Amino acid sequence: MNIQANKIRSTLIPMGLPIAVAMIMGAGARAADPVIHVDWDDPGDPPVLNTDYQVITTGSGSPDYPDVKLITGNDGWRIWSTDTDNPDNIGDIGVISSPYAQNFGLKLEGPGESKGAREVKGINLDPQGVGSDANHSRLTGGRVSKLSGDMFLQQSSGGQGGDLVSLTIDGNVDGNVTVPVVSGLSIGNVGSTGSVNISDRVEGEWGSRSFTVTGSVAEGGVITIASMVGEYLLVDLTGVGGTFAGDLVFESDLADNHYVTIYGELSGTVDFTGHDIGGVIELGGSASEEGEIINVGQVLGAGSVSLASLIEEPQAFRGTVTVDSVAKNGTIKACFANIDGLVHVAGDMDGSIVTTGAESMGCGYLLPNATIQIDGDMSGDIRVFVDAEGDIFIGGNLESDGDIVIGGDVTGSIMVRDDILGAVDVGGAFSGDMCAANMYAGDMPAGVDLNYASGAVVCGWPIRCTSDVGCNDGSNCTTDTCEEGFCSHTHNTGICPEKCPATVARPPDLAAKNRYLAFNPTNLVSGIAFQVEMTASAYFPGSVGLLGWVDEPEVIPGFDGGAIARVVDTPYYGDWTAYDVVYVADCEIVPVATYNIHAWTMTSSTPDSFEIATSARPSPHYWADIAGPKIPPYGHYWWTPDLMVTFDDVGAAIAAFQQKPDPVDSWVDIDPEVPDGIVNFADINRLVSAFQGIPYPFSAPALCSGKSAAPEGGGDPVTAFSLSRASEAERASELITVDVYIGTVDDLGAYQVTGATSGSLDLEGLQVDTEREDFVFASQKTLDAADLIGGRLGAVSLEGAVDVTGPAYVGTFTFRTSADASGTFEIAISGVEGSFLLDSEAAKIPVSVGDSLSVTCTD
Structure with missing residues (x-):
């Protein structure tokens, strides 16, 4: 090569090679080993082998993959490899390193910005030594076929450098790429052992695709993005026909005007680690059952999670998306596609969940395996353009400004844990399940508009009719209508025959x-x-x-x-x-x-x-x-x-x-x-x-x-209830606790006790303490319950009747005196209708209620 200013320079050495070119041939090597070319963008002298850099073919390096160690700091290092054994005359490089406390910048490209290497074993631009934290390294350009090892760039303690300005890796990344800043990185594939950790930010000019993966990300591959900075910034991961089977991790919010697209099938994980989406995360293809977008904080007003979009044929999202909440105008959508997986909003949903499309296009469906689950209230809308075969669940209220709109048929379920205050509109036939707290079979909230079809179930009730014709009872005494799937036969004032048949009642x-x-x-x-x-x-x-x-x-x-x-x-x-x-x-x-x-x-x-x-x-x-x-x-x-x-x-x-x-x-x-x-x-x-x-x-x-039988429980009592104070109120607003006991009795299988009071005593609590040693069914499995409204408690043995040696504990009543209470009050057990014993044949055992208790309260 001739020495020319601002171009690649060379100086002859005794072997007849330029000093900036190192060609090493080892014993038994191929006919031609890679030739490593090294230069820098410096108008002065070219770099000197073994002074400014080294080419190493022993130890960590080899003749097939020579290592290059940069010694002298320079922001314009340029390295490339040639190999005449290869048709394109492009060679391999081992590990490029810069272990000294200086600043280093590197391009991996040959003359005319040609490809710099086929395979590169690693790029470790990691300044070492005293004060090296003030140094930085950069990669400012280049193209290689494969990166099989690790890449590291350092940002200085002052925030300089650490940027990957431009690099294209046509094939696999199989090592760990750790760079603070990316403004121009294109990768073919991230292998199962590969990772890309962008520890500071992805940045770029308006509309630039600062980071792309044109092929696939294998299972085990990981991409981590600390942040994105810039207006209308694009990140495209996997190409059409590729797969994203690895992990994508966001460590900050996806801001407005930031767009991340996965064009291939998602079978891996996109993890937002609790951060919000103000921009767009889009799946251009489908998602398998293993694919997931998880740990999203809030989908903000300008934010969008696009689960699938039409490319060549209808796509389906079969995976999982989980977000904390969706703000007004935020969207989760399947554009000209279908949902067949889980969309889970852990809080309130004030935005939109939408499938768009048309029956003729085969998209816009909520497919059979789909579940839209909203744990909180919903004041936004769910819109399914065609049929809903899957399930929709709202854990709170469907608020007054909330809507569920299904354009086609419903064969799945629509369930609302609390009240439907908004609208549910089904354009096609409803043959699925539906329930809400403020609805019952045949009694729908005002905003519900369903076209019932055979097979529909409302709050567990199969519907009985789909039109008024099916409700005709043949009687002129009634007006027969089908109301919300159930026949209603209301009295009318028309001319009736002498007598009319009885008809069916409405639920329940x-x-x-x-x-x-x-x-x-x-x-x-x-x-x-x-x-x-x-x-x-x-x-x-x-x-x-x-x-x-x-x-x-x-x-x-x-x-x-x-x-x-x-x-x-x-x-x-x-x-x-x-x-x-x-x-x-x-x-x-x-x-x-x-x-x-x-x-x-x-x-x-x-x-x-x-x-x-x-x-x-x-x-x-x-x-x-x-x-x-x-x-x-x-x-x-x-x-x-x-x-x-x-x-x-x-x-x-x-x-x-x-x-x-x-x-x-x-x-x-x-x-x-x-x-x-x-x-x-x-x-x-x-x-x-x-x-x-x-x-x-x-x-x-x-x-x-x-x-004609005598009232049960009659005859002479064989035992009695009794009361005992566990605590006594002395002043107003204090608690009085009373335990109830039963005397000796044989063959006791169950009991009920009802309390009665006189004066200003309020029942505050009821309990059957089955852990007490003196409990009447101690050591047995029992079923007990208390009715605070009626002042009743009871228990039944699940292991058969017992013989009781009294007194035996059966329950506790807790009363509170009213704020202005004073005087004496009576606490008693109600008579035979409210308090009774049952034997093993469920017959009542004669029992007396015993004496009442007097409670005195002072001001």
């Missing part, structure tokens, strides 16, 4: 019950009687054909249905207009049976009867299927009976005992033989027995004796 009275029949009487005219006929019975076939009449309903205090009608021998020709639902409960009403209700005048019956069934057999048990599960996280209501007797049924009974609004009493009231409209521990005890496999315990309907 629509559900089959064990001991109750519930129907809509429909008749506006007076002088109608209803006859009950058993037409089928699994357990009592000999009672089929039994006839009786529905008596005038009797108001039962505490029964949430208001009044109960009994079955009597003579007709009651009455006025039924006051009753939307008639509840019939008696010893003739048994589970696993079918009944017909006939409407009569004084002279004749309607030709049409109304058929109604009690609960079906919950095999392998015999009876007492009172409710289905309260399925979390949608469980605001107990589902309808599910042909099983499980602890879901026990939980439903306890909820009714505690006077929760759901389930209704007629589902749970199964004891005594003539149901009394009161849910108490006698019902829970019967349910536990049924769970343990005990058949239906009462007599056949044709022989039932419950109406």
Whole structure:
């Protein structure tokens, strides 16, 4: 080479080679080993081998991969390798290092900005020695085919250097690239052992693609970006047809006007480590089930998470995206694509989750494996352009300005843990599941607009109709409409025939019950009687054909249905207009049976009867299927009976005992033989027995004796309840704790205690302390519950009845005196209806309530 100013210089040495070119041939080497060319951009003398730099072919280096050590600091070092054995005359380089306390800058390119090397084993520009933290290193240009080892650039303690200005690696990065600043890095692939750690920032001019991966990132490959700085800055990771199977980690917010795109399939992880998105993270292709975008803080108002977009054919996001919250105008979207994975917003969702597309394009769907889960409130919108086959769940309220809009059909579920205050609009057919706290089957919030289709389920209730035509009961006495999937038969003022058939009640009275029949009487005219006929019975076939009449309903205090009608021998020709639902409960009403209700005048019956069934057999048990599960996280209501007797049924009974609004009493009231409209521990005890496999315990309907039997629990008491103070209030607003005991009694299987007070005492707490050594069922498995509203507590042994040597502890009542209380107050146990003992056969044991306690309070 000729020496020319500002170009590559050379000086002949005795071997006839330029001093800036080192060619090393070792014994047994190839015909031509790589020739390492070294120069610097300095108008003065060229660099001197073994003075300004070294080329090392032994030790860490080799003839095939010579190492280059830079000795003299210079910001303009230029290194390239040639090899005549290769068609393109490009050679390999070992490790380039700069271990001295000076500043170093490097380009890896040949003349005319040609490629600098095929494979480079490593680039370690790491100034060492005293004061080296003030030094920096840079890589300002170049192109190589592969980086198989590590790369390191140093930024000085003052923030200078450490920047990778321009470098193209056509093939793999298999080592660890650690650079503070990147403004121009293009990589073909990041291998399974490769990593890129940008420890300070990615920066660039407006619209520049400062960092790109044109191929794939293998599983095990890691890219870490500390921050991005600049306007309209682009980072493109993986090319079309590539895969991103490694990890991408963000250590700061993705700001407005910053765009990160993964064009290939995502099967790895994008981790925002709790930071916000104000710019755009976009998947240009699909995402597999393993692909995930996680730990996003908030998607800000200008931020967007684009899960997939149309390239050549519809793509689907099958992975997971998790964000803390979405601000107003923030979006999570699948543009002309589908969602078939999990979109999880851990807090509130005030922005948008959208799929766009069209049926003709095969995109815009929420596919069967998709779940959109919002744990908090939603005042934003979810919009699915075509069908929703997956699930949508909102853990808080759908607020008044929140919308769920489905352009096509819904075969999946829409569940809202709290209230629907906004709008749910389904453009196609709704045959999926839906529930919310402020809705029930047949009773929808005002903003819900569904087009019901066969198969739809509302809060566990399969819908019964899709149009008014399906609700025609043949009676001129009623206006028949299909309202939110359930038939409604309302009294009208038109001309009615002499008598009209009874019709179906709406939920929750629509559900089959064990001991109750519930129907809509429909008749506006007076002088109608209803006859009950058993037409089928699994357990009592000999009672089929039994006839009786529905008596005038009797108001039962505490029964949430208001009044109960009994079955009597003579007709009651009455006025039924006051009753939307008639509840019939008696010893003739048994589970696993079918009944017909006939409407009569004084002279004749309607030709049409109304058929109604009690609960079906919950095999392998015999009876007492009172409710289905309260399925979390949608469980605001107990589902309808599910042909099983499980602890879901026990939980439903306890909820009714505690006077929760759901389930209704007629589902749970199964004891005594003539149901009394009161849910108490006698019902829970019967349910536990049924769970343990005990058949239906009462007599056949044709022989039932419950109406004439003496009241249970009568006769001389064999034991007594007693009260004992555990603590006593002396002044107003203090607590009084009273323990309740039972005396000696044999064969005790369950009990209930109800408290009573006089004066200004407020019940503050109830407890059955099953850990006490003197507990009546000590060492046994038990079920206990307390009803703070009714002042009741109770327990049932799950291991059989016990003989008790009293006094034995059964429960604790805690009262508080009112703020202005003074004087003497009485605490007592309520009588036989509220407090009772049950033996192993569920019969009441005669018991007395004992003496009351006096409590004196002073000002």
